[in-house]
Amino acid sequence: MNKTYYGKLIFELSTPGCIGYSLPENKWCKHKLTDLPEHLLRAEDTILPEVDELSVVRHYTNMSNNNFGVDTGFYPLGSCTMKYNPKINEEMAALPGFVALHPHQPVATSQGALALYYNVQKSLSEIAGLHEFTLNPFAGAHGELTGLMVIRRYHEKRGDVKRTKIIVPDSAHGTNPASAAVCGLQIVEVKSTPDGTVDVEDLKPLLGDDIAGMMMTNPNTLGIFEKKIPEIARLVHECGGLMYYDGANLNPMLGVCRPGDMGFDVMHINLHKTFSTPHGGGGPGSGPVGVRKGLEEYLPNPQVKLKQDGTYALEYNPESLGAVSAFLGNYGVVIRAYAYLLTLGKENVPLAGKLSVLNANYIKECLKGYYKLPIDGLCKHEFVFDGLREEYGGDHHDAGHVTTLDVAKRLLDYGFHAPTIYFPLLFHEAMMIEPTETESKKTLDEFIEVMKKIAIEARDQREMLKTAPHDTPVRRLDDVKAVKEPKFTYKTL
Amino acid sequence: MKTENGKLTRRFPFSHFRFHIVKPMKYFPHTANDLQEMLKVVGVGSLEELYSEIPEELIFNKELNLPSAMSEIEVRRVIGQLAQENKPLVSFAGAGVYDHYTPSVVPYIASRSEFSTSYTPYQAEISQGTLQYIFEYQTMMADLTGMDISNASMYDGSTATAEAMMMCVAAAKKRNKVLISETFNPAVMRVVETYAKYHGVDLVKVGAKDGVTDMQALHALLEGDDVAGVLVAQPNYYGIIEDFSGLAEKCHAHKALLAINTMASALGVLKSPGEWGADIACGEAQSLGIPTCYGGPYIGYLCTTNALIRKMPGRLVGATTDVDGKRCFVLTMQAREQHIRREKATSNICTAQGFMCLYVASYLALMGKKGLHEVNEISYGGAHELKERLLGIEGFAEAYLGQPFLNEFTLRYSGNIDALQGYLCQKGFIAGVKAEGKADEMIFAVTEQRSAEEMDRFLCAIAEGVKESINQ
Structure with a gap:
């Protein structure tokens, strides 16, 4: 990453008369846009810039130099599974045989694309221990929404319309209650015990004939495995509800413990987390949804099916919940996930999860003398510190104590991305660390050393942390100003 | 899971290393030495023991029913083959998705x-x-x-x-x-x-x-x-x-x-x-x-x-x-x-x-205000040209006479639309999309990517296809 700030906007490079494109001569110029009635045409000029090709290339290249990605350095952003994004995935997704396909092409001319989609459906079913998958949802949150629609559709088909509530743990990802609200469900929150897992005694009185289901992620957002999951699933099933698995934390479970075997009925998987597709600065992701047998008809349309004659078809099932995407979701992301699945194979899929757990526990054990570990014991792929230990400037009673934000900002100076901070909401100074399996011991050791160094700085040179970062393209930003003097376009600058 | 002194209890004795790493893998940077050192720091004897809190009955003890790991050469071969099983077609279809030019x-x-x-x-x-x-x-x-x-x-x-x-x-x-x-x-x-x-x-x-x-x-x-x-x-x-x-x-x-x-x-x-x-x-x-x-x-x-x-x-x-x-x-x-x-x-x-x-x-940075206009101008010209010429072919008629359009239009077709589309597919074209909810309407689109020569060939193919579908 280049520490010199570039900072220009494309509009500032515009020179009237410059062009950055070439198009063939218009051979159909006897028909002109001006033939259209004037009141249907745009009157206002556009703000689009006029820039030559090289200037455009330099502009975005310079911008990229002020950006930090997994390819730049260690990115221990908890809950986001920032594993390495293999380059073969990109090469496969760029094959003209996929990129040039039009979604309205007759299925006879897109059998290879459908076969790939079908193979990924089947592979995910095996990994999840569920019966069938759709790959249509565009992202994790979209998968949650789709999965909840499956649950509502299931109750609707049974004529059980009073089930309008969904149980969500207080430690859940924010998308869980938000997706439930979009899906027209009321949220009932279940509390966590001091050890960070679902409080079964708090759950019991919530269960009744108005409960559509329960959403959980396992391991949960603290990185702790919910050991009571068989009992929880049994209780929810006994009251007539379905169990939803938020697959954001699936990575450590790969090949070791399957959501279907834990008692879940519906789940989503984030291909951009567990299956190595790039996060792209926030999308495009992909949020496939899987269901146990008996629920497959309710999956969204169109559904990809293998026919008796060995060909693939797109089907519109009238029992389906409806459509959640115009076509087959973020197909290009699915290609990348398939390349990853083939590369890992059955031998390495389970190893990915195990190594991610080893990496997380290793960092935790090495740093717990410096940072507060609210819940000790084995974690899975991630864990949460509650800020610095008191002896390292983290004492809450001290008004000027060093916060998690300060630590996060100082990490940027040392060339690391910060962990997820202030989530989950169960702790004041949450710092959620997820290293993933693709990081070497050497990288982890470097990170650990820097984290220790920061703890010592927090004790001895507090001001240094309070004013961090010092060595980044820009320094701490004024978030309040961004809200108070809102400027969302170049015109308003 | 924890004993009184805070140490983890172990389901497996330390001597029981079960690394299961048969072959090094390019995305997993851990050496056997790294693994031993790290497991020791964590206080477990094996990777499996990292999961010792999970109830035994939930552990998946079988091999996943997935293909075996492939080398990059094999991945290229398998996915390349699937890509080849698709037939990219010259598109005169739109219906929400348009084959516009992407600058390199x-x-x-x-x-x-x-x-x-x-x-x-x-x-x-x-x-x-x-x-x-x-x-x-x-x-x-x-x-x-x-x-x-x-x-x-x-x-x-x-x-x-x-x-x-x-x-x-x-x-x-x-x-x-x-x-x-x-x-x-x-x-x-x-x-x-x-x-x-x-x-x-x-x-x-x-x-x-x-x-x-x-x-x-x-x-x-x-x-x-x-x-x-x-x-x-x-x-x-x-x-x-x-x-x-x-x-x-x-x-x-x-x-x-x-x-x-x-x-x-x-x-x-x-x-x-x-x-x-x-x-x-x-x-x-x-x-x-x-x-x-x-x-x-x-x-x-x-x-x-x-x-x-x-x-x-x-x-x-x-x-x-x-x-x-x-x-x-x-x-x-x-x-x-x-x-x-x-x-x-x-x-x-x-x-x-x-x-x-x-x-x-x-x-948009590359196309700028002029380029975006030009793309629309060419698409407009091409769509109006195509419509005019299609109306000269037997079986096609106006569906919405006099309605203004940009790059896309709908015509009525009196023959069998599926048969015509099938024929055009063989010739390497996606013809217009069959309008949903209408038995006899097709939607065509033209973009700046289409050449005059492609349009000529497309119209020839349609004229032949119309004959075929009428003869059927």
Whole structure:
């Protein structure tokens, strides 16, 4: 990453008369846009810039130099599974045989694309221990929404319309209650015990004939495995509800413990987390949804099916919940996930999860003398510190104590991305660390050393942390100003 | 799981190393030595023991039924074979997805992994690249739609339209009814209907007359004074440019919001949603340089007025300054979003298609105001040429006589559409899309990618195909 700030906007490079494109001569110029009635045409000029090709290339290249990605350095952003994004995935997704396909092409001319989609459906079913998958949802949150629609559709088909509530743990990802609200469900929150897992005694009185289901992620957002999951699933099933698995934390479970075997009925998987597709600065992701047998008809349309004659078809099932995407979701992301699945194979899929757990526990054990570990014991792929230990400037009673934000900002100076901070909401100074399996011991050791160094700085040179970062393209930003003097376009600058 | 002295109990004795690493793997950098040292620090004897708290009956003790690991050469072979089993066709089809030109610079820039391997720019100090291109994207989309603000993208045009519907209901508070024109693309309509059903929105369809929204029927429905919003499409499913004169005034008189879904490329030349007086502009931006890629990834856009900013779903990037006074960019107005507001958020959406914002921003940076105009001019010319010549072929007739169109149009065909399409496929073309809900209508589109020679060949093939399908 280049520490010199570039900072220009494309509009500032515009020179009237410059062009950055070439198009063939218009051979159909006897028909002109001006033939259209004037009141249907745009009157206002556009703000689009006029820039030559090289200037455009330099502009975005310079911008990229002020950006930090997994390819730049260690990115221990908890809950986001920032594993390495293999380059073969990109090469496969760029094959003209996929990129040039039009979604309205007759299925006879897109059998290879459908076969790939079908193979990924089947592979995910095996990994999840569920019966069938759709790959249509565009992202994790979209998968949650789709999965909840499956649950509502299931109750609707049974004529059980009073089930309008969904149980969500207080430690859940924010998308869980938000997706439930979009899906027209009321949220009932279940509390966590001091050890960070679902409080079964708090759950019991919530269960009744108005409960559509329960959403959980396992391991949960603290990185702790919910050991009571068989009992929880049994209780929810006994009251007539379905169990939803938020697959954001699936990575450590790969090949070791399957959501279907834990008692879940519906789940989503984030291909951009567990299956190595790039996060792209926030999308495009992909949020496939899987269901146990008996629920497959309710999956969204169109559904990809293998026919008796060995060909693939797109089907519109009238029992389906409806459509959640115009076509087959973020197909290009699915290609990348398939390349990853083939590369890992059955031998390495389970190893990915195990190594991610080893990496997380290793960092935790090495740093717990410096940072507060609210819940000790084995974690899975991630864990949460509650800020610095008191002896390292983290004492809450001290008004000027060093916060998690300060630590996060100082990490940027040392060339690391910060962990997820202030989530989950169960702790004041949450710092959620997820290293993933693709990081070497050497990288982890470097990170650990820097984290220790920061703890010592927090004790001895507090001001240094309070004013961090010092060595980044820009320094701490004024978030309040961004809200108070809102400027969302170049015109308003 | 823990003993009194805080040490982990072990299900397996230390001597029981079970690494299961038969072969080194390129994405796993751990050496056998690393593993031993790390396990020792953690205080377990094997990788399996890291899972010792999980009840035995939940452990999956079998081998996964998946293919064996493949080398890169094998992956190329297997996926390359699947790619070859598809037949890319010369496209005269649109219906929401257009084969526009992608400048070579666009995927080249997008391949920079500083952009693609980053995530949501939470740490603004090391994410100015992402934040800047999103800010540029927001500026371009707000300007093209004629609105005040744009969010940092939606998944696609269909979900952007569904979010626009939910925004109308959220803004209206006590109204729950949204009107949608039947001239919407059915693929978008199905998604909006699904969201409406589960979100509890009373979605009412407004019929079509001569291929356009029946304005009289729409006005009558507004008279009930219970409508939260109105959704219309431009150009509509049939390619027709609808006339929304007076519609915004009518909606506003009845306290309903107007949302116009426009095919993004057309925003460069057609009257913008802002110029029509809309409150929300939404739609699919695939037409701005994004390959057709079998339906995705694309990018939805959602723009609105300053008045509705707090009802807007999705991320927003704003300008601010750092402690040294440098102008820079940051995610802002997050109090609307799921990670803060949970079930009270404006939507469940997180960052949607961040990377595709880069596609759109770099495409529009290259094309500029002239290029976007030229793309539309050529597509317009090509579509009008194609329509004229198709009407000269037996079996084709006007479906919506006299209705203005841009790059796409609908004709009636008296023969067997499926047979004709099958024939054209063999000849290497996707003919027009068969209009859903109509037995005898086909929708054709032309873009600047089509050459005069391709159009000649296409018309020849159609003339032959018509003969064949009539002889059948």
